[in-house]
Amino acid sequence: MMRWLSALTLNQKLALLALTLGVGALFISPTRGGAVSIEPDELAAMVQKEVDHVTADDLADWIIQGRADYRLIDLRDEKAYAEYHIPGAELVPVAQLPDAALARNEKIVLYSDGGIHSAQAWFLLKARGYKGAYILLGGLDTWRDTVVYPVLAENPAPDQAERNAKLSARAAHFGGAPRAASAVVASAPALGSTPAPGSTAASASAAAPGSTPAAPVPMPKVQAPGAPAAATAAPAARKKKEGC
Amino acid sequence: MTAPFFKYGAFGDETSLVIAFVIGIGFGFFLERAGFGSARKLVSQFYLNDLAVFKVMFTAIVTAMLGVTYLSWLGVLDLSLVYLTPTYIWPQIAGGLILGVGFVVGGYCPGTSVASMATGRLDGLAFVLGLPAGTLLFAELFPLIQRFYDSGGFGQRTLPDVFSLPYGVVVFAVVLMAIGGFYGASLLERRFGTER
Numbered sequence: 037m038m039r040w041l042s043a044l045t046l047n048q049k050l051a052l053l054a055l056t057l058g059v060g061a062l063f064i065s066p067t068r069g070g071a072v073s074i075e076p077d078e079l080a081a082m083v084q085k086e087v088d089h090v091t092a093d094d095l096a097d098w099i100i101q102g103r104a105d106y107r108l109i110d111l112r113d114e115k116a117y118a119e120y121h122i123p124g125a126e127l128v129p130v131a132q133l134p135d136a137a138l139a140r141n142e143k144i145v146l147y148s149d150g151g152i153h154s155a156q157a158w159f160l161l162k163a164r165g166y167k168g169a170y171i172l173l174g175g176l177d178t179w180r181d182t183v184v185y186p187v188l189a190e191n192p193a194p195d196q197a198e199r200n201a202k203l204s205a206r207a208a209h210f211g212g213a214p215r216a217a218s219a220v221v222a223s224a225p226a227l228g229s230t231p232a233p234g235s236t237a238a239s240a241s242a243a244a245p246g247s248t249p250a251a252p253v254p255m256p257k258v259q260a261p262g263a264p265a266a267a268t269a270a271p272a273a274r275k276k277k278e279g280c
Numbered sequence: 281m282t283a284p285f286f287k288y289g290a291f292g293d294e295t296s297l298v299i300a301f302v303i304g305i306g307f308g309f310f311l312e313r314a315g316f317g318s319a320r321k322l323v324s325q326f327y328l329n330d331l332a333v334f335k336v337m338f339t340a341i342v343t344a345m346l347g348v349t350y351l352s353w354l355g356v357l358d359l360s361l362v363y364l365t366p367t368y369i370w371p372q373i374a375g376g377l378i379l380g381v382g383f384v385v386g387g388y389c390p391g392t393s394v395a396s397m398a399t400g401r402l403d404g405l406a407f408v409l410g411l412p413a414g415t416l417l418f419a420e421l422f423p424l425i426q427r428f429y430d431s432g433g434f435g436q437r438t439l440p441d442v443f444s445l446p447y448g449v450v451v452f453a454v455v456l457m458a459i460g461g462f463y464g465a466s467l468l469e470r471r472f473g474t475e476r
Contacts, residue, residue, distance in 0.1 A: 054458065058346070058452040061349050061350075061451035061455075062446075062449060062452050102430050102433055104366055104368070104433025104434055105366035105436075141362060141364055142435075167361060
């Protein structure tokens with residue numbers, strides 16, 4: 037045996053070593069996730085710097101561009117998900133989050149109706165060592181008010197006209213329609229009963245899942261199963277391919 | 281201490297740049313010692329008379345793969361935190377072809393051009409100057425190619441995911457591929473080689 041081994045060249049010995057380790061690899065499984073600890077200072081600093089936010093505008097751009105370097109997680113219940121969800125979102129109710137098939141090297145964008153559930157889920161993921169967890173700023177409320185039913189400036193100046201056109205096209209992509217500013221003023225009381233848009237820490241609707249939020253405009257039925265609108269076909273196809 | 285050190289907050293941004301610099305110098309040193317500071321050596325793999333580049337790179341892949349596998353098995357490395365570049369299949373194929381053509385024509389890839397410049401070669405210097413020029417061109421053209429740039433996204437994929445195979449089986453298969461590749465390379469060198 038030893039004589040046979042010493043007859044080999046260095047290259048052959050190294051190849052033999054690699055082969056041995058390769059055979060060994062068949063019988064071991066790499067550990068996924070070691071010791072995890074919460075760093076309160078680090079988390080607090082992240083909250084302070086607001087680096088953990090994704091705005092509705094950014095998310096809409098990502099979806100239109102067909103980016104696939106993130107996972108979009110809907111934290112609400114099945115019923116709410118069936119009624120409406122952001123294209124490409126995966127349903128993971130908060131209770132199932134600890135068992136969800138999420139990898140800790142992924143960029144994970146969380147959303148709920150407002151901001152409370154996604155903030156709590158964000159903390160849960162951070163504490164378990166998920167470094168790439170993000171919150172959709174303002175949740176579905178802000179998504180609805182800025183992307184699906186954006187408010188257009190009336191009597192627009194030339195630079196605003198361009199922005200209006202872009203917002204309208206984007207709203208159409210997501211099955212919504214722009215609103216005129218005057219219409220929003222008319223429905224102000226209804227809007228007022230929902231939390232102020234942009235505040236992640238206040239959402240009555242997220243805190244009480246049973247109650248439906250007093251939405252001024254219902255969400256479009258863009259994700260009705262079996263009959264996707266032309267505009268949503270591309271993101272739906274992308275999601276199917278993603279399946280990891 | 282558990283790796284990856286940066287993700288676990290063992291050091292900050294500034295320190296990470298210093299460490300990257302040291303690793304980069306080491307990488308360049310070994311590229312140069314392997315003979316990869318010379319464009320002749322590098323392109324001779326495309327004429328099949330010297331496959332040192334293929335052999336060195338595949339050796340590096342197998343060494344790193346076995347190291348990562350066993351370190352994560354021992355619990356020293358948290359594999360789930362190692363960053364994976366998301367797959368964008370079409371733009372990545374196009375990028376690979378552009379890099380390959382540039383490699384054949386120019387004689388260097390980005391890393392080896394820097395190693396070559398450090399040894400005083402002027403073609404290496406020309407190549408290194410081309411890097412920011414190409415980056416600038418890309419940035420200026422970006423609005424035109426952004427649709428393509430974002431197309432074909434599959435997210436973060438690994439071979440065990442794609443083939444639904446256990447991790448260890450893929451490791452073993454890659455080792456077999458490497459050994460087969462080295463044997464094939466030595467046959468090609470014997471057939472087309474000028475010196476050996």
